[in-house]
Structures are given as structure tokens and as C-alpha cells.
Amino acid sequence: MAQIFEVHPDNPQARFLRQAAQILDQGGIGAIPTDSSYALVCRLDDKAAAEALRRIRGVDDKHHMTLLCRDLSELGSYARVDNKQYRLLKNATPGAFTFILEATKEVPRRLSHPSRRTIGLRVPDHRVTQDLLALIGQPLLATTLIPPGETEPLNDPEEITARYDKLLQLIINAGACAMQPTTVIDLTEEPPVLVRRGCGDPARLGLEIVAAD
Numbered sequence: 001m002a003q004i005f006e007v008h009p010d011n012p013q014a015r016f017l018r019q020a021a022q023i024l025d026q027g028g029i030g031a032i033p034t035d036s037s038y039a040l041v042c043r044l045d046d047k048a049a050a051e052a053l054r055r056i057r058g059v060d061d062k063h064h065m066t067l068l069c070r071d072l073s074e075l076g077s078y079a080r081v082d083n084k085q086y087r088l089l090k091n092a093t094p095g096a097f098t099f100i101l102e103a104t105k106e107v108p109r110r111l112s113h114p115s116r117r118t119i120g121l122r123v124p125d126h127r128v129t130q131d132l133l134a135l136i137g138q139p140l141l142a143t144t145l146i147p148p149g150e151t152e153p154l155n156d157p158e159e160i161t162a163r164y165d166k167l168l169q170l171i172i173n174a175g176a177c178a179m180q181p182t183t184v185i186d187l188t189e190e191p192p193v194l195v196r197r198g199c200g201d202p203a204r205l206g207l208e209i210v211a212a213d
Contacts, residue, residue: 002168006173021136036144038157040142041053063143068142070139072090092205096125099186100184103117157173182196183199
């Protein structure tokens, strides 16, 4: 049964986030709010938790997982980023964008795309997520909370509790999030490819972006 933490979205209670971080440190899987929609998260370096997260989400190893990072200083450890890409990322973060980048050796192979060696990275613009990441001290592995067989992310923490209470170890209730997932942009291609249009406005990037087929 999940432990529920009700927090203020703009001024979350630190003691609740410390308890949530401790549960994640111990191998738990949680549902947390972001600047796009709620996400399922676990520790990056916990293989068993990552496998359980994929089962709950109903995806295989070809599904791009995302690393939630506090800021761009963490990106360099997990992705190969050139100067042009870095300038683009700086203009778009924090925000509701996920960028597909070439993964470094710091990313366990089981977490990157099996054939492309890529990883999704993003810096969320949400106080609760940012404070939780600060307590964890490293990126969290994440995926949008879309139930198997459905197409829309869950937005209501009470509905999340009703549907996932027995599958998760924690749920952070900070009220409703946006209904849209992030905008996904593949920066391993030239020009960059718009994989999915979501909350983030691609025009903010100031680039010519090709839509995926």
C-alpha cells in the first residue's frame, strides 16, 4: 500500500519530501507531480525498481525512459552534449521538454535504448520535483504516468491513489498537474526531430524541427 504525502505545490513540506526520498532510497517506486503530468519514478541505480517500474507502466526495454535532472550540471554525466545542443538545452530548461540524447557510459545499458544507446533527459520546472531531486542527490528514472492501454496521462492524484495504491510505495499529492506529457525532441538527429508534441512549445527552441514520421 502506497504512503500518501499531501504537499503544497509551491512550498512543499520538507519533512514529507525527506520521507518520500527515503522510500525511494530503499527501492520504492512513486508517483510524483511534474510541470507536465504525474510521473512514475525510482532510483536510477536500482535495477529491480527499474524493472518493476516498466511492468507497472506496461512498457518494454525499447520504451525510452527519462532521467529527471535538477539542472544542466547533471546532464553532462549522463549524455554526450555538444556546444550547439547545450545552448539549446539552456534555452529550454527548466521546462516541459524531454530531449533524446546519446547516453554516456554512466547510464546503465539496461536503461538506454537497446539499439541506439540513447536516453531521454529533462529538467522539470516544478518545485516539488526539484526539492525531491535535491534530497535524492542524483537524477531519478522516470516515465509519464499513462496506464497500460491508455493514451492520456493521469492528472488527478486521488485517481492515481485509487488505481495504483497497491502497486506503488509512495504518491506525492500536490494537486492536479497539466494533462499533457512533455514535448519530446530527438537531438541525435540533424535537424532535430519532434517525436511528440506536448506541454513544451517547440517554438521556444528557435530551431527548425522536423516532425517524426
